[in-house]
Amino acid sequence: xxxxxxxxxxxxxxxxxxxxxxxxxxxxxxxxxxxxxxxxxxxxxxxxxxxxxxxxxxxxxxxxxxxxxxxxxxxxxxxxxxxxxxxxxxxxxxxxxxxxxxxxxxxxxxxxxxxxxxxxxxxxxxxxxxxxxxxxxxxxxxxxxxxxxxxxxxxxxxxxxxxxxxxxxxxxxxxxxxxxxxxxxxxxxxxxxxxxxxx
Amino acid sequence: xxxxxxxxxxxxxxxxxxxxxxxxxxxxxxxxxxxxxxxxxxxxxxxxxxxxxxxxxxxxxxxxxxxxxxxxxxxxxx
Numbered sequence: 001x002x003x004x005x006x007x008x009x010x011x012x013x014x015x016x017x018x019x020x021x022x023x024x025x026x027x028x029x030x031x032x033x034x035x036x037x038x039x040x041x042x043x044x045x046x047x048x049x050x051x052x053x054x055x056x057x058x059x060x061x062x063x064x065x066x067x068x069x070x071x072x073x074x075x076x077x078x079x080x081x082x083x084x085x086x087x088x089x090x091x092x093x094x095x096x097x098x099x100x101x102x103x104x105x106x107x108x109x110x111x112x113x114x115x116x117x118x119x120x121x122x123x124x125x126x127x128x129x130x131x132x133x134x135x136x137x138x139x140x141x142x143x144x145x146x147x148x149x150x151x152x153x154x155x156x157x158x159x160x161x162x163x164x165x166x167x168x169x170x171x172x173x174x175x176x177x178x179x180x181x182x183x184x185x186x187x188x189x190x191x192x193x194x195x196x197x198x199x
Numbered sequence: 200x201x202x203x204x205x206x207x208x209x210x211x212x213x214x215x216x217x218x219x220x221x222x223x224x225x226x227x228x229x230x231x232x233x234x235x236x237x238x239x240x241x242x243x244x245x246x247x248x249x250x251x252x253x254x255x256x257x258x259x260x261x262x263x264x265x266x267x268x269x270x271x272x273x274x275x276x277x
Contacts (some may be wrong), residue, residue: 022271029266037258051262058266062273116240123244124251132245132252151249157214176210183238183245 014071017061029058032075035153036082042148043086047135049093053085060085076162079155083145083163115190122193128186136186144180150175200228205235213243 009037014023038056041050060081068077115123122128136147145164149155155163161171211217212225219246229236 004253017274020274022274025270025274026218026267029270030263033258033263033266038256041256042253047256050256051258054258054262055266055269058270059273062270070268096269114237116237116244123248128248129252130246136249136253138228147249148253151246152253172210179210179242179249183242184233186248 010074012113014065014068014074017065023056025062028061032078033058039079039082039148039153040086040165042152043083043145044089045133046089049089053082053089056085057082068183073162076159078131079149079159079163080165087141088147106160113187113191113194115187115193118190122190128189131183131189132186135182138179139178143174143181146171147178147182151179200224202228202232202235203271205229205232206238207238209242213246 008024010028010031013024014030015030017028037050037054040053040057041047044050044053046113057078061078065074066073066123086183097126113188119179136152139147146160149160150157151162157168157171160166205225207208208217208221212222215222217225229239
């Protein structure tokens with residue numbers, strides 16, 4: 001008899017895990033461990049914490065997957081568990097304090113010089129990478145999580161909305177505001193090069 | 200199209216989720232407004248830099264193997 005080589009869908013694997021199938025759980029771990037770890041790491045910036053969170057997330061899968069009513073939402077449920085665990089870690093370690101978001105984006109303030117034409121060695125320098133990492137970390141949690149999920153992890157807006165139990169317009173709005181805040185920070189940082197270019 | 204409306208739609212414009220008509224309006228606005236053109240360029244680049252600033256990280260194969268073993272043993276105990 002030929003071996004079944006098709007790739008099982010999440011819904012099939014989740015159904016089998018609910019029945020206690022260890023092979024299906026192993027496949028889930030192989031399929032999602034990197035995504036869970038990456039999301040946890042980008043929220044915590046701590047490799048040990050990311051490993052611990054990844055383990056806890058999959059233990060939560062075993063313990064609570066039975067409560068998942070629609071297996072098609074497994075991935076977004078997994079991301080939600082991961083996000084909650086990562087912020088739980090940060091709060092426990094007191095490494096995260098939510099900042100007050102800007103109430104309104106001031107168009108006049110965010111117009112700066114056109115730093116998009118700066119050379120790559122400036123734009124991609126270690127210093128500029130640090131600046132943007134710090135800026136992402138300083139975003140209010142409601143925007144930070146969405147920016148990480150979208151711009152770092154590459155999730156779709158719909159997946160983020162489902163994961164965070166938000167409406168699609170809310171995701172888009174927070175993403176936009178977060179990106180504008182990051183752009184603001186980078187504009188301030190790169191403005192030091194404005195005079196050098198004009199000279 | 201004015202600058203305020205342009206800014207409100209910039210996110211959708213970058214993601215190409217607007218109607219062709221609105222996208223054309225935005226492009227026409229950028230052609231006449233250098234400030235909004237700068238915002239578009241730097242906003243788009245901010246997204247690119249966010250992706251590049253955060254290092255790609257992978258869980259080790261050993262860790263995945265350990266997770267698989269742990270999960271299997273937990274499921275067998277249930």
